[in-house]
Amino acid sequence: MDVSQQLNSVCTSGLLHKKVSGYTKPEEIKRRGLYPYFRVIESDQDTEVIINNKKVLMFGSNSYLGLTNHPEIKKASINAINKYGCGCAGSRFLNGTLDIHLELEEQLADFVGKEAALVFSTGFQVNFGVIPALLGRSDYLILDELNHASIIEGSRLSFAKTYKYKHNDMPSLEKILQSCDATKIKLIVTEGIFSMDGDITKLDEIVALADKYDAAVMVDDAHALGVLGDYGKGSPNHFNVTKKPI
Numbered sequence: 001m002d003v004s005q006q007l008n009s010v011c012t013s014g015l016l017h018k019k020v021s022g023y024t025k026p027e028e029i030k031r032r033g034l035y036p037y038f039r040v041i042e043s044d045q046d047t048e049v050i051i052n053n054k055k056v057l058m059f060g061s062n063s064y065l066g067l068t069n070h071p072e073i074k075k076a077s078i079n080a081i082n083k084y085g086c087g088c089a090g091s092r093f094l095n096g097t098l099d100i101h102l103e104l105e106e107q108l109a110d111f112v113g114k115e116a117a118l119v120f121s122t123g124f125q126v127n128f129g130v131i132p133a134l135l136g137r138s139d140y141l142i143l144d145e146l147n148h149a150s151i152i153e154g155s156r157l158s159f160a161k162t163y164k165y166k167h168n169d170m171p172s173l174e175k176i177l178q179s180c181d182a183t184k185i186k187l188i189v190t191e192g193i194f195s196m197d198g199d200i201t202k203l204d205e206i207v208a209l210a211d212k213y214d215a216a217v218m219v220d221d222a223h224a225l226g227v228l229g230d231y232g233k234g235s236p237n238h239f240n241v242t243k244k245p246i
């Protein structure tokens with residue numbers, strides 16, 4: 001069954017059906033053997049994986065530190081399943097907070113030198129959840145232009161006035177900060193190590209500008225935690241500015 005056939009079975013509106021059945025690009029790309037998504041992996045996630053019964057090198061993994069396959073982590077996960085089952089049976093708000101969540105959050109906060117931590121199921125949900133929780137319509141959100149899509153999605157949900165500065169360009173960031181109403185909340189969001197280009201943010205300079213213009217700083221350290229700083233404590237530790245980013 002191809003994508004348009006699958007969509008046939010879910011679309012009842014004539015106009016929507018017409019739109020989705022005309023969307024044939026993925027099938028065309030698949031026919032040319034160039035479709036890069038939803039590749040099925042038949043092995044554990046390591047530097048080499050099995051696809052179509054063939055061993056291939058993995059260049060797309062986020063498990064830089066090999067934690068996905070670490071024997072201690074596997075053992076702890078199995079012990080947790082034995083004790084708690086395969087899920088939390090509820091949201092964190094209601095009946096889904098376990099003692100091991102709190103233990104993990106305390107240890108994570110301690111590791112990065114912060115008062116507290118809150119664990120989300122995915123990185124996307126962090127940005128989608130935290131940014132709108134902090135900002136509203138009258139606030140400013142100031143983003144590096146190469147920030148991850150989840151930060152952009154979070155900004156949309158917040159309704160904050162959103163500006164993008166040129167990638168890692170401090171004069172461009174300062175120009176935006178100068179243009180903001182000094183009495184309003186301003187949050188600068190950057191990645192620690194940028195996901196697409198692999199370059200490092202200028203966090204020390206961002207913090208200096210944030211202090212100058214009374215702005216807050218948020219760092220998405222998805223690719224820097226475990227990589228930069230003492231013992232992999234992340235980009236704030238690497239730049240010796242741990243106190244500033246929220």
Ligand SMILES: Cc1ncc(COP(=O)(O)O)c(C=O)c1O
Binds near residue numbers: 125148
């Ligand atoms: C910088 C950054 N933030 C957030 C995410 C989203 O993380 P997740 O895939 O856990 O939702 C990614 C994904 O790679 C990312 O690169």
